Amino acid sequence: MIKKILQIIIILLFLSFQQICFAVNEIKITDLVFDNSSKIIFLPTYNTLDEVEKLNVESKSLENPNRTFFDISNSILTVGNIVYNFKNSPIEKVVLAQNSTNPNVVRLTFYHNNNIDLSKVELLKLRNGLVLKLEEMNIPNSSLHRSFREEKSLSSDFIEKLTFLKQISDDKNNDQIQNEVTSIINKPAHGIKTVGEDVLNNIFIPDDTKRLRSKSYIQKLSVRNGNILLNGLGNITVEKPIILSNPSRIAFDLANAIVSHEIKNKTFNISQNEKVLISQFEPTKVRVVIYTDNVNDYESVFSFDQQSLLIVNKNRISNVKLSDNISKLSSFTISNYNIDDKNLTFEFNNPCVFSYIRNPDNIEFIIYNANFLDITKIKTTLTNFFGEAKVESYGRSIIKITININPNSKTEFFETINGKKAVILIKNKMLKPQPIVIPKDNIEETINVPKNADKKLIVLDAGHGGSDVGATRNGIYEKDINLDVTNRLARMLTKKGFKIVLTRREDETVSLQERVEISNAKRPILFMSVHVNASVNESVRGVETHYWKDNSLAYAKIVQKHLCTIDSPARGVVKSKFYVINHTEAPAVLVEIGFISNTQERNELISEKRKEQTAKVLADAIVEYLKTVK
Ligand SMILES: [Zn+2]
Numbered sequence: 001m002i003k004k005i006l007q008i009i010i011i012l013l014f015l016s017f018q019q020i021c022f023a024v025n026e027i028k029i030t031d032l033v034f035d036n037s038s039k040i041i042f043l044p045t046y047n048t049l050d051e052v053e054k055l056n057v058e059s060k061s062l063e064n065p066n067r068t069f070f071d072i073s074n075s076i077l078t079v080g081n082i083v084y085n086f087k088n089s090p091i092e093k094v095v096l097a098q099n100s101t102n103p104n105v106v107r108l109t110f111y112h113n114n115n116i117d118l119s120k121v122e123l124l125k126l127r128n129g130l131v132l133k134l135e136e137m138n139i140p141n142s143s144l145h146r147s148f149r150e151e152k153s154l155s156s157d158f159i160e161k162l163t164f165l166k167q168i169s170d171d172k173n174n175d176q177i178q179n180e181v182t183s184i185i186n187k188p189a190h191g192i193k194t195v196g197e198d199v200l201n202n203i204f205i206p207d208d209t210k211r212l213r214s215k216s217y218i219q220k221l222s223v224r225n226g227n228i229l230l231n232g233l234g235n236i237t238v239e240k241p242i243i244l245s246n247p248s249r250i251a252f253d254l255a256n257a258i259v260s261h262e263i264k265n266k267t268f269n270i271s272q273n274e275k276v277l278i279s280q281f282e283p284t285k286v287r288v289v290i291y292t293d294n295v296n297d298y299e300s301v302f303s304f305d306q307q308s309l310l311i312v313n314k315n316r317i318s319n320v321k322l323s324d325n326i327s328k329l330s331s332f333t334i335s336n337y338n339i340d341d342k343n344l345t346f347e348f349n350n351p352c353v354f355s356y357i358r359n360p361d362n363i364e365f366i367i368y369n370a371n372f373l374d375i376t377k378i379k380t381t382l383t384n385f386f387g388e389a390k391v392e393s394y395g396r397s398i399i400k401i402t403i404n405i406n407p408n409s410k411t412e413f414f415e416t417i418n419g420k421k422a423v424i425l426i427k428n429k430m431l432k433p434q435p436i437v438i439p440k441d442n443i444e445e446t447i448n449v450p451k452n453a454d455k456k457l458i459v460l461d462a463g464h465g466g467s468d469v470g471a472t473r474n475g476i477y478e479k480d481i482n483l484d485v486t487n488r489l490a491r492m493l494t495k496k497g498f499k500i501v502l503t504r505r506e507d508e509t510v511s512l513q514e515r516v517e518i519s520n521a522k523r524p525i526l527f528m529s530v531h532v533n534a535s536v537n538e539s540v541r542g543v544e545t546h547y548w549k550d551n552s553l554a555y556a557k558i559v560q561k562h563l564c565t566i567d568s569p570a571r572g573v574v575k576s577k578f579y580v581i582n583h584t585e586a587p588a589v590l591v592e593i594g595f596i597s598n599t600q601e602r603n604e605l606i607s608e609k610r611k612e613q614t615a616k617v618l619a620d621a622i623v624e625y626l627k628t629v630k
Contacts, residue, residue: 027055027075027130029106032082032096043096043108044129046078057123057130068118069109070132071099077106090116108132124217218259218286221278223268228276228311230254230288238300238309240357243467243509250295252311257286270313299357301368326397327352327420328371332378334385342385344403344424352422360472361407363424370399407472408536450586452523455629457499458622459519461580462486463531463590466509471534471596478532478596479507481605485593486530488615496623516583525626526555527588528618529580532605534597541598542569545591546576552587555625559589562621566613568594568601591618 028046056073081097092111099105110118124131220231239253259280267277274292281287288311290298301310327348334344346352348370357364372378375391382389382403390402405411410427462483464470470478483504490500501522503515519527533544543563547556556573564570571592581588593614594601604610 026104027072027106028078029072029075029096029130030078032084032094032108041094041108041132041134042129043072043132059118059121061118065111066113067109067111069107070121071102072106072108072130074104075106076104218254218257218263218278220260221263221266221268221276221288223270223276226271226274226313226316228268228270228288228290230278230309230311240467241298241300242511243295244511244514245508247291248293248295249289249291250298252288252290252298252300253281254286254288254309259286276311301366326350326369326371327367329378332381334381342426344426346422348420348422350420352420358411360469361404363401363403363405363411363426365401365403365422365424367399367401369397371397372399375399407534450523450525453525453586454499454523455525455626456497457501457522457524458493459501459503459522459524459527459584459586460486460490460493461503461515461519461527461529463529465504465507468509471532473534473596473602476596476602476606478534481532481593481596481611482530483507485611485614485618488611489528489530489618492615492619493622496619498622512579512583515580519580519584519586519588524586525629526622527581527584527586528559528622529578529588529590530618531590531592533592533595535595536597538597538599541595541601542571543591543593544571544574545589546574546578546581547589548575548577548582549588552581552589554628555587556589558625558628559591559618559621562617562624563591563593563614565617566593566610568604 029043030046031044032041058071058073059068061068077096077098081095083096084094085092090113092113093109094111095107095109097107097109099107112118118134122133124133218230220229222229222231242251242253243249244251259278263278265277265279267275269275270290270292274290277289277291279287279289290311292298294313294315297313297315298311299314301312327350329346330349331347332345334342346365346367350369352367352369357366372391372393375393378401379389379391382391382401386403386405388404390400392400392402394400405426412425412427462479462485464477464479464482466479468479470482472478483506486502487505490502493500501518501524503518504510515529533542543560543566545556545560545563547553553573560570560573576590578590581590594605594610596602596605
């Protein structure tokens with residue numbers, strides 16, 4: 001009996017010990033990053049904060065010198081102290097340091113003048129960091145906005161959770177706190193970073209980690225004179241719009257964004273027969289859909305505060321003042337900041353209202369309140385650098401600049417906080433060619449017939465289409481070749497007695513999700529997506545077959561075997577996580593039927609002979625593969 005009781009006690013002790021172990025959960029703060037709006041401070045963390053049970057932030061303001069600090073509980077600063085000095089700013093200095101008297105606390109201290117009230121700071125918890133929103137803060141700094149989606153950033157992990165600040169209990173006297181602060185300041189700093197005029201001359205912060213990943217929280221949607229205004233917190237980033245039909249609509253996706261519950265899934269009327277719907281399309285993507293017959297009339301315009309986005313109807317711009325001030329272009333420069341990269345800098349005397357669109361082979365920069373003195377001169381300068389450039393003016397004050405660029409270039413857009421300077425960065429660095437991975441033969445090649453599949457039904461997917469042209473060279477678009485070959489393939493398979501479903505029949509924009517939905521709804525025996533390849537190395541040519549799921553390997557091998565009979569180098573079967581072959585339930589392959597970037601192959605790809613031959617070998621491959629499926 002006693003033995004039993006002892007056993008139970010031991011078990012109980014063990015359990016409680018385990019609980020203690022799990023409860024210990026410190027926040028590891030890795031850096032301090034200013035959002036380029038200067039109203040937000042981001043403290044990135046090493047660990048994910050949704051696991052952290054208790055997170056308290058206490059604040060207190062003190063005088064002589066004026067300062068406000070925020071104590072973050074259960075946290076560790078994994079780097080040394082971080083100190084920022086600001087010139088000509090209401091905030092003079094920001095210090096992030098491990099508290100010397102309480103080692104479990106990280107203290108963020110602001111030294112400031114009387115022009116700023118830090119009592120209204122809001123705290124936002126992200127999965128991978130903490131955000132302090134300093135509404136009243138107005139640092140006239142020159143760090144730059146990052147308007148567009150960071151290619152490197154993961155589809156991120158915003159969690160909608162607010163913790164409230166409370167006033168620190170007054171158990172310490174001012175002297176004691178003063179001493180703590182002094183001791184922190186006197187410690188050697190991890191890095192003194194001065195943000196001021198000098199930054200203007202050194203726009204490109206070399207350290208990628210110092211940039212806040214764009215994130216935004218959309219709080220408000222309002223319709224003004226037939227235009228749509230979105231307001232929120234954080235940098236709004238927008239992707240290229242998607243045009244959809246039945247009913248006719250245009251969708252703007254806001255990457256890395258969360259929509260407030262108050263407006264989520266709500267519809268707003270724009271005009272008598274137009275409306276707009278805002279929804280959380282993916283966990284970290286907000287979709288704004290405008291139902292309209294005139295989809296091409298809508299485009300996105302950034303306001304210079306970066307926290308709002310205006311979606312305008314081009315025909316209604318004249319009714320709406322996007323800015324009270326006309327901005328005169330005061331300087332325009334093109335510079336190489338290293339061998340491969342160029343930056344274009346536009347400076348204005350007033351904040352400018354603009355939109356920036358990256359198309360596959362050009363950039364469109366539209367300024368809505370501009371006054372350019374010498375359009376011809378700018379056009380000549382741009383043409384000298386980019387071969388072909390257009391500078392057009394519309395209406396009262398709209399200037400549109402179009403620059404042709406290499407489709408492989410990466411571009412970024414920055415704007416200064418005062419809205420008076422815009423920088424377009426074009427990176428021409430050669431992209432590394434993707435390594436070809438030949439799958440190991442030991443993967444079990446199961447011939448997988450999807451459940452309830454229609455054995456006579458095949459879904460064919462002509463890659464790209466509509467506003468998404470795919471790879472392009474010399475005015476030839478991948479989307480057109482894909483559609484032509486796919487339609488030929490469809491006709492051949494129909495003659496052989498198959499039922500064919502096409503994800504697109506003509507030159508229309510169809511999202512990857514829609515392509516997958518079509519296939520999964522139809523339950524075909526297999527899926528094939530047809531694409532044309534491109535490389536920065538113009539000598540590269542050849543054919544590839546991509547698969548992702550193991551149930552598609554046997555199918556991919558047979559397709560590649562037949563593709564190789566075309567007079568083009570065989571580049572193999574490649575395991576690739578492409579969206580359409582990863583999400584379709586049926587065995588799926590994506591074929592790359594040649595390189596548009598190779599002059600000889602491009603000319604072949606648009607020829608009747610090659611298109612017909614490609615369709616034929618793909619049809620033969622499908623027939624051979626389906627013979628193995630019983
Ligand atoms: Zn493609």
